[in-house]
Amino acid sequence: MARERKPSSWPRQVLTALDTLESEAIHVFREVAGEFDRPVILFSGGKDSTLLVHLAVKAFAPAPVPFGLLHVDTGHNYPEVIEFRDRIAAQLNLRLEVARVEDYLADGRLVERADGTRNPLQTQPLLDAIAEHRFDAVFGGGRRDEERARAKERIMSLRDTFGRWDPRKQRPELWNLYNGRHAPGEHVRVFPISNWTELDVWRYIQREDIDLPSIYYAHERPVFRRDGMWLAEGPWGGPRAGETLETRSVRYRTVGDGSCTGAVESTASTLDEVIAEVTASRLTERGATRADDRLSEAAMEDRKKEGYF
Amino acid sequence: MESELLVESQHRDLLRFATAGSVDDGKSTLVGRLLYDTKSVLADQIEAVERASVDKGMSTPDLSLLVDGLRAEREQGITIDVAYRYFGTPTREFVLADTPGHVQYTRNTVTGASTAELAVLLVDARNGVVAQTRRHAAVLSLLRVPRLVLAINKIDLIDYDEAKIRDIEREFTELTRSLGFEAPSIQVIPLSALVGDNVAGRSERTPWYAGPTLLEHLESVPVEGAGGHFATDAPFRLPVQYVIRPRTDELHDYRGYAGQIAAGTVRAGDEVVVLPEGHRTTVSEVRTADGPLDAAGAGLSVTVLLADDIDAPRGALIAAAADAPEVTSEIDATLCWLAEKPLVPGARLLLKHGTRTTQVVVGALTSRLDTEAVSYTEAPEQLGINDIGRVSLRVADPLPVDPYARIRTTGGFVLIDPPTGNTLAAGLVGDPLGSVAAGVGSS
Numbered sequence: 001m002a003r004e005r006k007p008s009s010w011p012r013q014v015l016t017a018l019d020t021l022e023s024e025a026i027h028v029f030r031e032v033a034g035e036f037d038r039p040v041i042l043f044s045g046g047k048d049s050t051l052l053v054h055l056a057v058k059a060f061a062p063a064p065v066p067f068g069l070l071h072v073d074t075g076h077n078y079p080e081v082i083e084f085r086d087r088i089a090a091q092l093n094l095r096l097e098v099a100r101v102e103d104y105l106a107d108g109r110l111v112e113r114a115d116g117t118r119n120p121l122q123t124q125p126l127l128d129a130i131a132e133h134r135f136d137a138v139f140g141g142g143r144r145d146e147e148r149a150r151a152k153e154r155i156m157s158l159r160d161t162f163g164r165w166d167p168r169k170q171r172p173e174l175w176n177l178y179n180g181r182h183a184p185g186e187h188v189r190v191f192p193i194s195n196w197t198e199l200d201v202w203r204y205i206q207r208e209d210i211d212l213p214s215i216y217y218a219h220e221r222p223v224f225r226r227d228g229m230w231l232a233e234g235p236w237g238g239p240r241a242g243e244t245l246e247t248r249s250v251r252y253r254t255v256g257d258g259s260c261t262g263a264v265e266s267t268a269s270t271l272d273e274v275i276a277e278v279t280a281s282r283l284t285e286r287g288a289t290r291a292d293d294r295l296s297e298a299a300m301e302d303r304k305k306e307g308y309f
Numbered sequence: 310m311e312s313e314l315l316v317e318s319q320h321r322d323l324l325r326f327a328t329a330g331s332v333d334d335g336k337s338t339l340v341g342r343l344l345y346d347t348k349s350v351l352a353d354q355i356e357a358v359e360r361a362s363v364d365k366g367m368s369t370p371d372l373s374l375l376v377d378g379l380r381a382e383r384e385q386g387i388t389i390d391v392a393y394r395y396f397g398t399p400t401r402e403f404v405l406a407d408t409p410g411h412v413q414y415t416r417n418t419v420t421g422a423s424t425a426e427l428a429v430l431l432v433d434a435r436n437g438v439v440a441q442t443r444r445h446a447a448v449l450s451l452l453r454v455p456r457l458v459l460a461i462n463k464i465d466l467i468d469y470d471e472a473k474i475r476d477i478e479r480e481f482t483e484l485t486r487s488l489g490f491e492a493p494s495i496q497v498i499p500l501s502a503l504v505g506d507n508v509a510g511r512s513e514r515t516p517w518y519a520g521p522t523l524l525e526h527l528e529s530v531p532v533e534g535a536g537g538h539f540a541t542d543a544p545f546r547l548p549v550q551y552v553i554r555p556r557t558d559e560l561h562d563y564r565g566y567a568g569q570i571a572a573g574t575v576r577a578g579d580e581v582v583v584l585p586e587g588h589r590t591t592v593s594e595v596r597t598a599d600g601p602l603d604a605a606g607a608g609l610s611v612t613v614l615l616a617d618d619i620d621a622p623r624g625a626l627i628a629a630a631a632d633a634p635e636v637t638s639e640i641d642a643t644l645c646w647l648a649e650k651p652l653v654p655g656a657r658l659l660l661k662h663g664t665r666t667t668q669v670v671v672g673a674l675t676s677r678l679d680t681e682a683v684s685y686t687e688a689p690e691q692l693g694i695n696d697i698g699r700v701s702l703r704v705a706d707p708l709p710v711d712p713y714a715r716i717r718t719t720g721g722f723v724l725i726d727p728p729t730g731n732t733l734a735a736g737l738v739g740d741p742l743g744s745v746a747a748g749v750g751s752s
Contacts, residue, residue, distance in 0.1 A: 015323075015606075017323035023535060023569060023609050024610075027610050030610070058598035059567070059598075060551075062553070062555050062560055062563065063553045063554060144395070151392045151393055151394065152390060167390075170390055171732040172390065172420040172732055172735070174420060174423040174721065175423045175538050175717065175721045176538075176569060176718070177661055179730065195395070200402070
C-alpha cells in the first residue's frame with residue numbers, strides 16, 4: 001500500500017505533524033505486537049479503520065501484519081464498503097472474522113430496535129467475538145477529537161471481563177510508555193490514531209495515496225430526508241410514509257450502520273475537493289451525520305461503558 | 310485557495326503542550342477561548358454551548374462548556390485524568406493536555422507534562438502566585454518541561470492594572486529562577502480568557518505590554534524533532550520494540566530492529582552498542598516502510614539494520630557507542646506516586662523502562678519533596694498519592710538508564726502493580742530537582 005516516499009522533513013530536524021502522528025501510531029502497533037498474544041484490528045472498510053490497516057502495514061514492513069481483522073456487520077452496510085473490506089483483506093492476505101448482528105436477530109439473542117438503528121446492537125456480537133477468539137488487544141480507529149467521551153480515552157484502554165470501560169480506572173499514560181497489563185478475560189482497546197483530527201486523516205490519506213470506498217466521494221444517490229440528514233434507501237426501513245426519495249449528489253463523512261448514518265450534500269469528487277470541504281465545514285463529522293450520537297448528550301459515554309468501540 | 314491550503318499544511322509541525330491551574334483560575338474558559346478563536350469549534354458544538362448557556366441564564370456563551378467533561382464527572386463532581394484537545398493554525402497543529410487543577414494535581418500534571426514541550430500555568434490576576442502555582446511549577450520543573458508560560462488571567466477584573474501585573478510577573482520570575490528555569494524559557498502574558506484580551510488578538514487595554522499574544526507565542530516557540538519529550542540534541546537511543554523477520558525466500562536473512570528513536574539521531578555507518586549485553590556493531594541501514602533514510606531523529610519510528618549478526622531482542626537498547634548509558638541494577642530515582650495505595654519500602658513491583666519490563670524491589674525512601682516549599686523531608690515512612698519522593702530501587706534485570714535531567718525518554722519509567730496491573734508511579738532516574746532544591750535549602 002505504501003509508495004516510495006521519505007518523511008517529508010528530512011534532512012530537516014523538525015518532523016511535520018503528519019510524520020509525528022504516523023510515528024506515534026506505528027509505535028503503538030509495535031508495542032502491542034511485542035506485548036500481546038492475540039491482537040486484532042476492528043476493520044469495517046471505513047476511512048479510519050482503513051487508515052489503521054495502512055499504518056499496521058507500514059509498522060511491520062517488509063514482513064506481513066502479524067494480526068487479523070474483525071468486522072461487526074450490522075447487515076445494514078453499503079455494498080461498496082463490504083466489497084472494499086473483502087478486497088483489502090484478500091490483498092493483504094489477512095484473516096477476516098465477521099461477527100453478524102443478523103445472526104443474533106435471527107435466533108432472538110438480540111431484538112430489532114423500534115427506530116431500526118442497529119449501531120447499539122453491535123456491542124454484544126463484538127464482546128462475544130472477543131471472548132470466542134480470545135482477543136487480548138483490539139485496535140480501534142477512535143479519535144479523541146470526535147466526541148467528548150473520547151477526549152478522555154487513553155491510547156491503551158483496559159476493559160473488564162464484561163467489556164466495560166470505567167473512566168475512573170484509566171491508567172495514566174506517561175511519555176510513550178504504555179501499560180497493557182490485563183488479567184485473563186480482560187482485554188485492552190487500543191487507539192493508535194487517538195491524536196489525529198479528521199483533517200489529519202484526510203491529509204494523510206492524500207499524502208499516502210490510500211484507497212477508500214467510493215461512497216466517501218460525491219456521487220448521485222437516491223436519498224430521503226429524516227431528522228435533518230440525508231439517508232439512503234435500503235433494507236433498514238426507509239423511506240417511510242411522508243418521506244420522499246430524491247436523487248442528490250452526496251458523499252459520506254463517516255460510514256456506519258445505514259439506518260443512522262447520513263450523507264452530506266456534496267460535489268467533492270476528488271481528495272483535494274474533500275479536504276477543502278472538510279476544512280471549510282462548519283459541522284463536526286459526528287454531529288452532521290450520526291443519529292446515534294444525537295440520542296442524548298451522553299450517548300457515546302453510555303455506549304462506551306457498555307463495551308462499544 | 311485549495312492548493313494554497315495544501316501547500317501550507319505540508320510544513321505544519323506539531324506542538325504538544327499542557328495547561329495547569331487551580332480550580333477558579335478560568336482554565337476551562339481559556340481552553341474554550343483558544344478553541345473558539347482558532348475556529349476549532351464547529352457550528353454544532355457552539356449551538357450546544359449556546360443552548361446550555363441560555364438554560365443557565367447566561368447572556369453570553371460560556372466557553373468553558375466547550376471543554377465540559379463526562380456526565381460521570383458532572384454528576385459526581387469529580388474530574389477524571391487529563392483531557393486532550395486539538396486545534397490548529399495555518400502553521401502549526403496543537404495537542405493540548407488539559408489537566409484538571411485541584412484533585413490529584415500531581416497525577417494529572419505529571420501525566421500531561423510528561424509529553425509536553427511547553428506548559429501554560431494560569432493564575433487569577435486578583436490572587437497572583439498562590440501555593441498551587443508553586444506546586445505546579447515545581448512539578449513542571451521536575452518533569453523538565455522545557456518552556457513555561459504564566460497566563461495572568463482575568464486582568465479585566467483588576468482594570469488592566471499594570472503595576473499589579475508587574476508584581477505578579479516579578480514574583481513568578483523569582484519562583485521559576487529558584488526552580489532552575491532560564492529566563493528565555495519563561496513568558497508571562499497578561500490576558501482575559503473571558504473577554505479575549507491577548508489570547509488570539511492583541512488587547513487595546515494593555516498598551517504597556519509589548520510581548521506576544523498567547524497564540525502568537527504558541528505558534529512561534531521552536532519545536533525540536535518530533536517535539537515533546539523527544540530530544541534530537543542528545544546521544545542516540547533506540548529501544549527495540551520488535552524484530553521484523555519476513556522469513557521469505559528473498560528476505561531470508563533480513564532482521565530489522567524496529568522502534569521509535571527515543572533520543573538523538575542515527576545514520577548508516579554509526580557505531581552503536583546493544584545493551585544490556587554490550588555488543589558493539591555498526592548501523593548498516595536506517596529505514597521506514599517508505600525506504601532507506603540518510604538520517605533519522607528522535608520521535609521517528611524506524612527500522613534499523615545492523616552490520617553484525619547479533620541478538621537484539623525486544624527490550625534491548627541500541628545506543629551511540631561513544632556515549633552509551635550506564636547499565637545498572639541499582640537505580641536512584643525520584644518517584645511521582647500516582648496511586649491510592651501508598652508505597653512502602655520493600656514493595657515488589659514491576660518496572661517498565663523503554664521496551665523492557667522487569668521486577669523491582671523498592672529499597673529505602675530517602676526523602677519526600679514538599680512541592681510548596683521546594684524542600685525535602687528526610688526518610689519518610691511512605692509515599693502517598695500525589696507525593697514525590699526519592700527512593701533507591703533494585704531491578705532484576707540490569708537496565709541501561711540515563712539521568713532524567715539529561716534524557717527524558719530513557720531517564721523515565723513507570724512502576725506497575727503486579728496483581729492489578731495498575732500504573733502506580735512515574736519514575737525519573739536520578740534527582741532532577743536536586744540541584745534546584747539544594748539551591749533553596751532543604752529541611
